[in-house]
Amino acid sequence: MPVNIEKRNIRQNAWQKENKDRINFLMDKGTKDRINLAAEKEGIKASEFIRRAIEERLYKFGIEKEIVIKDQAKEK
Incomplete structure (x- = not known):
């Protein structure tokens, strides 16, 4: 595998x-x-x-992405 593809894969996996x-x-x-x-x-x-x-069900229960992300930030 060429080096540039390996580096790209490493970057993608890290992201x-x-x-x-x-x-x-x-x-x-x-x-x-x-x-x-x-x-x-x-x-x-x-x-x-x-x-x-899954997103539709979470929205139905009032569990939106932004709320969870904010709560996780408070824990750190």
Whole structure:
């Protein structure tokens, strides 16, 4: 692998580690296919479909991104 690609990957991984959370979970067989089908109907990727679904539920409960980020900043 060329050096410039390795450096780019290191930078991207560092940025993701600092700015993103990763969540892995298991679902019943067939759920992934259902999600992919629904995402395709909306013209988006499955990961975006899942993100939107989660954000909609969080919004419904009044848990908005800005509130959580402010609370985390207070803890530091």
